[in-house]
Amino acid sequence: MNKVLLFAHLKEIAGKSSLEIDAAGQTVQSLRDKLVMSLGNLDGVMIAVNEEFATDETIIQAGDEIALIPPVSGG
Amino acid sequence: MNKVLLFAHLKEIAGKSSLEIDAAGQTVQSLRDKLVMSLGNLDGVMIAVNEEFATDETIIQAGDEIALIPPVSGG
Amino acid sequence: MNDRYSRQMLFKPIGSKGQAKIREKHVLILGVGALGTHTAEMLVRAGVGKITLIDRDYVEMSNLQRQHLFTEEDAQKKWPKAEAAKARLQKVNHEVEIAAIVGHADASLLESLLQDVDLLMDGTDNFETRFLLNDLAQKYRIPYLFGSCVGSFGMAFTIIPGVTPCLQCLLKKLPLQGQTCDTVGIIEPTVQMVTAHQGAEALKILSGNIEAVRKAYVSFDLWHNEYVSLKADALKDSQCSSCGYNATYPYLQEETGLKVAVLCGRDTVQIRPTATKHLSLEDLAKQWRSAGFMVGGNPFLVSVVVEGKRMVFFQDGRALIHGTNHVDQARKMYHSLIG
Amino acid sequence: MNDRYSRQMLFKPIGSKGQAKIREKHVLILGVGALGTHTAEMLVRAGVGKITLIDRDYVEMSNLQRQHLFTEEDAQKKWPKAEAAKARLQKVNHEVEIAAIVGHADASLLESLLQDVDLLMDGTDNFETRFLLNDLAQKYRIPYLFGSCVGSFGMAFTIIPGVTPCLQCLLKKLPLQGQTCDTVGIIEPTVQMVTAHQGAEALKILSGNIEAVRKAYVSFDLWHNEYVSLKADALKDSQCSSCGYNATYPYLQEETGLKVAVLCGRDTVQIRPTATKHLSLEDLAKQWRSAGFMVGGNPFLVSVVVEGKRMVFFQDGRALIHGTNHVDQARKMYHSLIG
Numbered sequence: 001m002n003k004v005l006l007f008a009h010l011k012e013i014a015g016k017s018s019l020e021i022d023a024a025g026q027t028v029q030s031l032r033d034k035l036v037m038s039l040g041n042l043d044g045v046m047i048a049v050n051e052e053f054a055t056d057e058t059i060i061q062a063g064d065e066i067a068l069i070p071p072v073s074g075g
Numbered sequence: 076m077n078k079v080l081l082f083a084h085l086k087e088i089a090g091k092s093s094l095e096i097d098a099a100g101q102t103v104q105s106l107r108d109k110l111v112m113s114l115g116n117l118d119g120v121m122i123a124v125n126e127e128f129a130t131d132e133t134i135i136q137a138g139d140e141i142a143l144i145p146p147v148s149g150g
Numbered sequence: 151m152n153d154r155y156s157r158q159m160l161f162k163p164i165g166s167k168g169q170a171k172i173r174e175k176h177v178l179i180l181g182v183g184a185l186g187t188h189t190a191e192m193l194v195r196a197g198v199g200k201i202t203l204i205d206r207d208y209v210e211m212s213n214l215q216r217q218h219l220f221t222e223e224d225a226q227k228k229w230p231k232a233e234a235a236k237a238r239l240q241k242v243n244h245e246v247e248i249a250a251i252v253g254h255a256d257a258s259l260l261e262s263l264l265q266d267v268d269l270l271m272d273g274t275d276n277f278e279t280r281f282l283l284n285d286l287a288q289k290y291r292i293p294y295l296f297g298s299c300v301g302s303f304g305m306a307f308t309i310i311p312g313v314t315p316c317l318q319c320l321l322k323k324l325p326l327q328g329q330t331c332d333t334v335g336i337i338e339p340t341v342q343m344v345t346a347h348q349g350a351e352a353l354k355i356l357s358g359n360i361e362a363v364r365k366a367y368v369s370f371d372l373w374h375n376e377y378v379s380l381k382a383d384a385l386k387d388s389q390c391s392s393c394g395y396n397a398t399y400p401y402l403q404e405e406t407g408l409k410v411a412v413l414c415g416r417d418t419v420q421i422r423p424t425a426t427k428h429l430s431l432e433d434l435a436k437q438w439r440s441a442g443f444m445v446g447g448n449p450f451l452v453s454v455v456v457e458g459k460r461m462v463f464f465q466d467g468r469a470l471i472h473g474t475n476h477v478d479q480a481r482k483m484y485h486s487l488i489g
Numbered sequence: 490m491n492d493r494y495s496r497q498m499l500f501k502p503i504g505s506k507g508q509a510k511i512r513e514k515h516v517l518i519l520g521v522g523a524l525g526t527h528t529a530e531m532l533v534r535a536g537v538g539k540i541t542l543i544d545r546d547y548v549e550m551s552n553l554q555r556q557h558l559f560t561e562e563d564a565q566k567k568w569p570k571a572e573a574a575k576a577r578l579q580k581v582n583h584e585v586e587i588a589a590i591v592g593h594a595d596a597s598l599l600e601s602l603l604q605d606v607d608l609l610m611d612g613t614d615n616f617e618t619r620f621l622l623n624d625l626a627q628k629y630r631i632p633y634l635f636g637s638c639v640g641s642f643g644m645a646f647t648i649i650p651g652v653t654p655c656l657q658c659l660l661k662k663l664p665l666q667g668q669t670c671d672t673v674g675i676i677e678p679t680v681q682m683v684t685a686h687q688g689a690e691a692l693k694i695l696s697g698n699i700e701a702v703r704k705a706y707v708s709f710d711l712w713h714n715e716y717v718s719l720k721a722d723a724l725k726d727s728q729c730s731s732c733g734y735n736a737t738y739p740y741l742q743e744e745t746g747l748k749v750a751v752l753c754g755r756d757t758v759q760i761r762p763t764a765t766k767h768l769s770l771e772d773l774a775k776q777w778r779s780a781g782f783m784v785g786g787n788p789f790l791v792s793v794v795v796e797g798k799r800m801v802f803f804q805d806g807r808a809l810i811h812g813t814n815h816v817d818q819a820r821k822m823y824h825s826l827i828g
Contacts, residue, residue: 008303009329041430044325052381069369073489074300074331075185075275083642084668116769119664127720144708148828149639149670150524150614154550160674192677195554211493215534221580241560301500335499338531339688342681349678350711364714372689375703
C-alpha cells in the first residue's frame with residue numbers, strides 16, 4: 001500500500017489529510033490520471049515520492065510515501 | 076548503529092550536525108552519561124528516540140534515530 | 151562593532167565579515183503585501199544596503215490583518231503600499247536606502263532595474279509575475295526566493311541559477327486556478343512561516359554563506375501540523391526554456407504575460423492569458439460560492455460578482471471585467487480570483 | 490462581515506464564529522522582546538479582544554535588528570518596551586484593548602492579573618520566568634504557549650493543562666547555562682519561525698479549535714535546514730510538582746525565583762538561584778570569550794566584563810554584579826549571560 005499526503009484544497013476535496021491506495025508498479029503519471037477522478041484537476045500539482053519530487057515517468061514501489069503539493073498563488 | 080542528531084551548541088562542540096554511534100541495548104540515561112565525555116554538560120538536554128521524547132529508562136534499539144535538544148533561553 | 155547589529159554579528163556564520171557584505175547588497179522585493187512587508191522589515195532591520203520595493207496597489211483595511219508595516223491611517227488615506235512601507239521602514243532604520251516604485255511590474259520595468267540587484271524576493275500574489283521573476287533570475291543570474299501561501303498552507307524554495315531547478319522546471323507551465331487569499335482566506339502565522347524561510351535564505355546569500363542554502367522545497371500546513379522538506383534535484387530539466395542550455399526566457403517576450411484590453415465604450419476590460427488554459431468552470435464556481443460570492447453561468451462561462459463588479463470567465467482563461475475602464479484594477483481582480 | 494478581518498474569516502476553520510470568539514479573548518504576553526513583539530503584532534492585527542503586555546525593559550539600539558514594533562526614536566528615547574509596543578499597536582488597530590505594564594513580573598503581580606486571561610504567551614528570555622508561567626498556567630488552567638530561540642535554533646510547544654505534559658515534565662528542573670542571544674547572537678527569521686508556531690496555536694485556541702492544537706514539540710534550525718517534530722506524551726509525569734495529582738506549584742512559592750540583594754555600600758548586587766545549580770565554569774568562560782567578552786577567573790569562579798560592568802559567577806549559580814545598585818539592571822545582565 002501507499003500513503004498519499006494531501007495538501008491545501010486537496011484535503012478538503014478528499015475530506016481527509018491522506019489517502020491509502022495501492023500504486024505499486026504504476027508511474028507517477030498514471031497515478032495522477034487515476035487520482036483526477038477523486039480529486040479533480042491536478043494540473044500543476046507537484047508529486048513527491050519519499051520526500052523527493054518525482055518525474056512523471058518515476059515508477060512507484062510498494063510502501064513509497066507520496067505527497068501531492070498544489071501550487072498556491074497567494075502572497 | 077544509531078544516528079544522533081545534535082542541535083544548538085552541541086553541533087559546535089561536536090563540529091558536526093550528527094554523530095554515528097552504537098547505542099543498541101543501552102538506556103537513554105547511560106547514553107547521556109557516555110555522551111557527556113564528548114559533548115560536555117548535558118543537564119536539561121532533552122533526548123528523543125525516533126521522533127518521540129524518551130524517559131531515562133527507555134532502552135535504545137539498533138537503528139533508532141536519536142535527537143539531543145538543549146533548551147535555550149532566548150526570546 | 152555597530153551595536154545595532156551586534157546580535158546578528160554574534161551569530162558565528164555571519165560575524166562582522168558577513169555583516170559588512172549584507173551592508174553592500176541590494177535586494178529587490180516584488181509585491182509589498184503579506185510576504186513583501188514581512189521580508190522588507192526583516193532586511194531593513196538586518197541592515198541591508200538597499201531595497202527596492204515594487205507594488206501597484208494601495209493599502210486597504212482588509213490588508214491590515216496580515217500585512218505588517220501598515221496602519222489604519224494608511225488604509226484610510228489609501229496610501230500606495232510601496233510608499234507606506236518605505237515611510238515606516240525609514241523610521242526603523244534610516245541607514246538603509248529604500249526605493250519605492252508604485253506601478254505594474256512588467257518585463258521592461260524590471261529589466262531596467264536589475265543592474266546592481268543581488269537578490270530577488272517573491273512577494274507577489276500571482277504566477278504570471280512569478281514566472282517573469284523566474285526568467286529574470288535566470289537571464290541575469292540572480293538568486294530568486296520563491297514563496298507563496300494561502301490559508302494555513304505555504305511553501306518556499308530557493309532558486310540559484312545554474313545550481314537548482316527553476317520554477318518552470320518545477321511547475322512545467324503556468325498553473326491557473328490556484329487558491330487565493332481572497333477565495334479561501336489566510337492567517338498571518340502562515341505568512342511568517344514562509345518569510346522565516348525566505349528571510350533565513352536571504353541572510354545566507356547576502357552574507358556570503360551560499361553553501362548553507364536550503365536545497366529542499368519546503369511545504370507546510372500550520373493548522374494541520376504538517377511540514378515536509380522535498381528534494382527537487384530530479385526536476386532540473388536541461389531542456390527547460392527558462393534555465394536549460396537553450397533558454398529562451400519565454401516570460402520576457404513581449405507576447406507573453408496577461409493581455410489586457412479596455413473594450414471601448416463598454417466600461418469593460420478584457421483579460422486573457424497568452425497560453426490557452428483549461429479552467430474547470432465548475433470548480434471555480436464551487437470555490438467562489440463557498441467564499442460567499444454571487445455566482446452564475448452556463449457550461450461555457452461562469453460569472454461572479456465581487457464588490458459590485460461583474461466578471462465573466464471563459465474556459466480558456468479569458469475574462470471580462472465589467473463596470474471598469476481601469477486596467478490595473480481589472481488585473482488585480484483577475485488575480486484575486488484565480489491567482 | 491467586518492472587512493478588516495475578512496481574509497481571516499474566509500479561512501474555514503475560523504469563519505465568522507471563530508472570529509467572534511477571538512474578539513472576546515484576553516491574552517497575556519510576558520516579555521515584549523523579539524518573540525513578544527511578533528506575537529503581539531499578530532494578535533492585534535487578528536482582532537483579539539484584549540492583550541496585556543508586561544516587560545521591565547526599555548528599547549535599545551541592539552533590539553531593533555529583531556524586535557518588531559520599535560523604531561530608532563524609541564531607542565533614542567529609551568522608551569519602555571511595553572509602552573512603545575502599545576503606542577505602535579494602537580495605530581495598527583484601535584479596536585483592541587491594550588494594557589501595558591512596565592515592571593518585573595513576579596508571582597504576585599501575575600496572579601493579580603490572571604482573572605480573565607484566556608491564554609499565556611511566552612516572550613521571556615529566561616527559564617526562571619518560564620517556570621513561573623508554567624506553574625501559573627497549571628494552577629489557573631490556562632493554556633501556555635512556550636517558545637524560545639537563539640542563533641538559528643528555536644523551539645515551540647503548546648501546553649494545555651490537564652492534557653499535555655508541562656514544562657517541568659519536559660525539563661525536570663530549571664536549566665541553567667542556556668545559550669542566550671547576548672552570547673551567541675540571533676537572526677530575526679528564527680524569531681519569526683517560533684512565533685509562526687506560537688501564533689497559529691494561539692489562533693486555534695482563541696477561535697475554539699482546540700482539537701487542532703499541535704501535540705508535538707517543534708525544534709528547528711533554519712541555518713542548518715533542520716526541522717523536527719517530537720511526540721512528548723511519554724514525558725507527562727503524574728508525580729510532577731507543577732501538573733501532577735499533588736501539584737505544589739513550586740515556582741509560585743515566595744522562596745523560589747532568583748534571590749536578589751543589593752550589597753550595601755559596595756555598589757554591587759548579589760543574585761542567587763533558589764535551587765543550587767552546578768555551573769560548568771569552564772564552558773561558560775569559553776562561551777563568553779568566544780562572544781568577545783573579557784573573561785578571567787580561577788577554579789572557583791569566573792569573572793566577565795560586559796558594558797563596563799564586572800560580574801563574578803560561582804559554581805552554584807550565585808553571581809555578584811559590580812558597579813550597580815539597580816536590581817532590575819543586575820537581573821537583566823544575569824539573564825543575558827546565563828539565560
